[in-house]
Amino acid sequence: MPASQPDQSATDKRWKTINLVMQRHDHRPEALIETLHAAQEAFGFLDPETLAYIATQLDVPPAKVYGVTTFYNHFNCSPRGEHFLEICTGTACHVKGTDRIAAWAQEKYGLEPGQTTADNRLSMVEVRCVGACALAPVIITDGTLIGAKTIAETTDLIEEWLHDDAP
Amino acid sequence: MTAAQILTLTIDGKHVSGLAHETLLQVALENDIAIPTLCCLEGLSNQGSCRLCMVEIAGTTKPQPACVTLIQEGMVVITQSENLRTYRRTIIELLFSERNHICAVCVANEHCELQTLARDLGVDHISFPGRYPALPVDASHDRFVLDHNRCILCTRCVRVCAEIEGAHTWDIQGRGIRSLITADFNSPWGQSTTCTSCGKCVQVCPTGALFEKGRSVAEMLKKRPSLPYLVSNRTREQQ
Numbered sequence: 001m002p003a004s005q006p007d008q009s010a011t012d013k014r015w016k017t018i019n020l021v022m023q024r025h026d027h028r029p030e031a032l033i034e035t036l037h038a039a040q041e042a043f044g045f046l047d048p049e050t051l052a053y054i055a056t057q058l059d060v061p062p063a064k065v066y067g068v069t070t071f072y073n074h075f076n077c078s079p080r081g082e083h084f085l086e087i088c089t090g091t092a093c094h095v096k097g098t099d100r101i102a103a104w105a106q107e108k109y110g111l112e113p114g115q116t117t118a119d120n121r122l123s124m125v126e127v128r129c130v131g132a133c134a135l136a137p138v139i140i141t142d143g144t145l146i147g148a149k150t151i152a153e154t155t156d157l158i159e160e161w162l163h164d165d166a167p
Numbered sequence: 168m169t170a171a172q173i174l175t176l177t178i179d180g181k182h183v184s185g186l187a188h189e190t191l192l193q194v195a196l197e198n199d200i201a202i203p204t205l206c207c208l209e210g211l212s213n214q215g216s217c218r219l220c221m222v223e224i225a226g227t228t229k230p231q232p233a234c235v236t237l238i239q240e241g242m243v244v245i246t247q248s249e250n251l252r253t254y255r256r257t258i259i260e261l262l263f264s265e266r267n268h269i270c271a272v273c274v275a276n277e278h279c280e281l282q283t284l285a286r287d288l289g290v291d292h293i294s295f296p297g298r299y300p301a302l303p304v305d306a307s308h309d310r311f312v313l314d315h316n317r318c319i320l321c322t323r324c325v326r327v328c329a330e331i332e333g334a335h336t337w338d339i340q341g342r343g344i345r346s347l348i349t350a351d352f353n354s355p356w357g358q359s360t361t362c363t364s365c366g367k368c369v370q371v372c373p374t375g376a377l378f379e380k381g382r383s384v385a386e387m388l389k390k391r392p393s394l395p396y397l398v399s400n401r402t403r404e405q406q
Contacts, residue, residue, distance in 0.1 A: 048352045051352055052352065061334075061335030061336075061338070061361065062351040062352050062360075062361060063325075063335055063336055063337055063338035063349060063350060063351050063352075063361070064335060064338050065352070066338065066340055066349055066351065066352045066353055067338035067339050067349065070340040070341045070342075070349075070353075071339075071341065071342045128343075
C-alpha cells in the first residue's frame with residue numbers, strides 16, 4: 001500500500017487540496033467521505049492508488065474505503081465520459097417509467113447503468129431519488145435536472161443534448 | 168460498579184427476568200425460548216439486519232428485532248405467531264430467490280443455517296421467481312474459497328474480521344441488490360494485503376459462501392469458533 005502520494009508530485013495542486021481536507025479533520029477516520037469528495041472533485045474519479053493513499057492517511061481499512069466509495073452514486077471508480085446522464089430510479093420516478101428510459105439508453109447507446117460508451121461520449125448511472133419526486137420522471141443531464149416530461153419527450157431531449165456539441 | 172438493574176417481563180406467557188442491558192434475544196435464550204436468527208452470532212456485535220428475530224411486543228403495532236431491542240420492565244413479548252411465521256418464511260424465500268442456492272451441490276449441505284431455518288419454518292418451495300445472477304467465485308486464496316452465489320450478506324465475516332481478528336479485510340461493496348462482499352479494494356482474496364488467513368470468516372459463515380478448499384458436497388462442517396471464549400480471554404490478557 002503506497003504510504004506516499006501515488007505520483008509523488010507533492011507540488012501537484014490537486015494533492016494539496018486533498019491533503020488540506022485531511023489535515024483540517026486532523027486525519028480522523030470520520031473525514032473519509034469529505035476526503036473522497038475532495039479527491040473526486042480534483043481527479044474526476046477515484047482510482048485504487050488514490051483510495052489506497054486516503055486509506056493509509058486516515059487509517060481506515062481498505063475494504064471500508066472501497067465499500068463507502070461504491071455505496072454512493074456520487075463517487076465513481078473509473079473516469080466519466082464527456083457527458084453524464086443520471087436516471088432517477090426512486091419510487092415516484094419508477095412508477096412514472098424511468099426504467100423505460102434506461103432500457104432506451106441501453107438499446108440506443110449500449111449502456112448498462114454505471115458504464116461509459118466506447119467513444120467516451122456518455123456515462124450513465126442510476127440514482128435513487130434526487131428529491132424532486134413531484135417532477136417525476138426525473139433525469140439529470142450534466143447537472144441539469146429534466147422532469148415533468150413524458151418518456152418520449154425525455155428521450156428526445158437526451159438526443160438533442162448529446163447532439164448539440166456533436167463533432 | 169453499580170448493581171445491575173433487574174427487570175421482569177413476559178415472553179410467550181412465561182414470566183422471566185433479565186438485566187437492564189440485556190436484549191430480548193439474550194433473555195429469551197437464557198430461558199430456553201427459541202427465536203430464529205441468522206445474522207446474529209454470540210461474540211459479535213448485533214446489527215439486526217436479517218430480520219428473522221422479529222417479535223411482537225404488546226403496545227406497538229410494528230414487530231421489533233429481538234437481537235437489538237433492550238428489555239423493558241413489564242414488556243409482554245410474543246415470539247411465535249402466525250404473522251411472524253409468515254414474515255420469517257418470506258424472508259427465507261427472498262434470501263433463496265436472491266442468489267443461486269442449490270443445496271444438493273453445496274459444500275455446506277446439511278450443515279447450513281439457511282437450510283436448517285428453511286426446514287424448521289417449513290419452506291418447501293419459493294413463491295418468488297429466482298434471480299439466478301451470474302456471480303463469480305473467488306478461489307485465489309491458498310486455503311479458502313469465496314462463493315458469492317451462496318452469500319446472504321449477513322456480514323458475519325465482515326464483523327468477525329473487523330471486531331475479533333482486527334484485520335477488516337472484508338466489507339460490503341455497492342448497495343441494494345448489487346451488494347457484494349469484497350476484500351480490500353475489491354482485490355482477489357489471495358492478493359489481499361490485510362488478510363491474515365486466520366479462517367474465522369469461513370467458520371462463522373452460516374452458508375456455503377465461505378469454505379475450505381478441497382471440500383466437496385456436504386463436507387464443509389463449520390466449527391463455529393467460541394468467540395465469547397476468545398473475547399473473554401483477550402479481555403483478561405489486557406487487564
